[in-house]
Amino acid sequence: MPPEKHALLSASSASRWLKCTAAPRFEEGLPENTSEYAEEGRLAHAIGELKVLKKCTPMSTRTYNTRLNKLKKNPLYDPEMDKTTDLYLEHITEQVMDYDSAPTVAVEVRVDFSDYVPEGFGTCDCCIIGGDLLSITDYKHGKGVPVSAVGNPQMKLYALGALRRYAAVFGDTIKRVRMTIDQPRLDSYTTDEITVEELRAWGESIKPIAQRAFSGLGEFVPGDHCRFCRGKAQCRARAKVNTALEDFKDCVPAGSIPADALVPQEHSHTGAVTGEEVHPLLTDAEIGDLLERGAQLVQWYKDLEAYATEALLAGKEIPGWKLVAGRSNRTFTDQDAAIQAVIAAGYDEALVYDRKPKTLSELEKLMGKAEFAEKIGGFVTKPLGKPTLAPASDKREAYAPAASDFAGVKADA
Template sequence: MTAHARLSASGSQRWLNCTPSLLLEEEFEDTTSDFAKEGTLAHAVAELKASKYFLKGIGPKNFKKGMDIFKQDELWNPEMDRYTDDYFDYLKSLSIGLIGRPYVAIEKKVEYGEWADEGFGTADCIMISGDALHVIDFKYGKGVPVYPEENTQLMLYGLGAYASYGFLYDIKQIYLHVVQPRLDNFSSWGLTIDELLKFGEYVKGQSSKAIAGEGDFKVGEHCRFCRAKAVCRARAEENIKLAGFTKIEPKTLTNEEVGKYLFQAQDLKKWVSDLEEYALSESLAGREVLGWKAVEGRSNRKITDELGFAEILVGAGFEEAVIYKPKSLETLSNLEKLVGKKELAELGKELIIKPQGKPTLVKLGDKREAITNVISAEEAFS
């Protein structure tokens, strides 16, 4: 089992922003989902591929043996092979682009205890070349894109790496990289060592508050993965306050207010579903949640033996053509898993199209280009 630091880098958004969350979270069980387990397997595959190339010592025979073991895992999927190749290709081209031959460490334990009590984590890859230190993080998730800009997890790894190598190399610049191949997200961000150490000072202050359970509860995006999110009073109060918007003059909202409330209400939907999930688990555990209970949900009828039933229907005089659905192709994402992303795009280059997406509202920081349906005078004339 992997050991986790109390002041973990992956949870740092929470304990840095909402310092009392650290102690509150410890009252709740940590549940690891299958997604997390899938990520662990993908990391192990990525580690083997990177180690074979950079660290040597793993011959083709041992590499094959390692891969065969991974392929036996119930969470293994051929697309894992391709996505870990994408990660490995990124590492390879980064190292080739650096001056001279870089120092490379794979799955390196980095300790940032100097700034956050007993804090440590594992950096997927570290490269040092000249005065630059690179921290590369492989993200296997495809739910939310993760970016390196001001990413506290990567900055903590950067601090830990600096603690390990700062006395050996004259490091002046830090580059943080996120490789999230399932979302086609390959991004990097640089900062100076002075900026990183300034962040370290901030970490020192916030981590001692967190350990002592001091500071104010602060609600924000970081609540998303908090173990206390369903029952945290601060979050509840914030959302209830929002739900009961007080009198606003004039009678209609300005676009500025719409933007502001939308921002604040982002959490409301999530909070309600967190409450539902929590109330269901409490009811199932036999604990009363005032006014609510758990029941068996609606379900659809199911045929237990399709072939057997088809025979009965044919025997009763129905033709196969009318009792079977027409043959249809698998979804593109399933075909992609089967064939491979690049290969499928090549095979279907004349037949796969991407229709225009439905207009969607996102935050200003989103990397996609803004659209409007305002027609310019020039377009109207043409």
């Protein structure tokens, strides 16, 4: 089971404190919230841990079943956890089989990377060591966004801690490190591999950054990494960045008005700050920049709404705002009794009930991915989705209008 306590500079939050070095001490004084999703993740981790232990270490079937049944009695247990942790175990088994001889396998390994990060420690979900290769895997149960293992600082810190932990046993025999993030619910499985020399050089490079973050002398740098910050709604630096969008308030996109109505270049005005000539129409480059900043603005506003709602529910006052009852739908207090009353009133049962098949996703969840693909995969087609705007860094291929004409069309056998 993942630990309750976290280091100030935890590996899981490294992507944040390596960029916003003021974040750790800023968050330290704020309450740490948990959620049902986090507790579900903890339970799934425990099930995955048990399955790997059963596969890779001595454990009687009776002990395994007893412990598994105990975990399944948790109110948060969902049968999907069995399927996702089975897939996790399959991936771990595949990694073990890649070694020339049986490697050492350990789960929920406490690691210390304080040689590089003050008081830094964490827990690896699974460590596999054999020959000259150390493999570490992190299981993520969430369905938010895929997290790549490539260049991932959390995984690098875990790897540095694992190297230190096993140095007494394996010495300098380990030359390579393979880092994997497994997200079964998102069909995401990514791996990155670097040399031990490269890993340690990276560790040395972040030492001064980690020291600034630990000492409380860091700087606020808002960005995508704010997503999991406990102070994301109250952060003044983040508010300043998002309200700076007012700089563009007098501009309009060039493509939003007819070509014959475009303002001539000679109608440019002088910028209030720079004193330079500024055309009232935004360039495409400025549009691209604003799209990126606007996405952060939308997320910031949602975070503000969430904070204000929680504060008002707790009895606090947010000047100018209040909570009201939202729209609700009617519902039966006892649906079965209501249906029986309708039938008793003389309505035919066939008129009362609708018979409809389960959805594709419901059937896949019922059967499991493997059986679903084997039995009815031939009846499934996936048309190309409608064009959606995404950052250039998105790993998906660029949308090709011509390809959409042929999406979902199967070639003749």
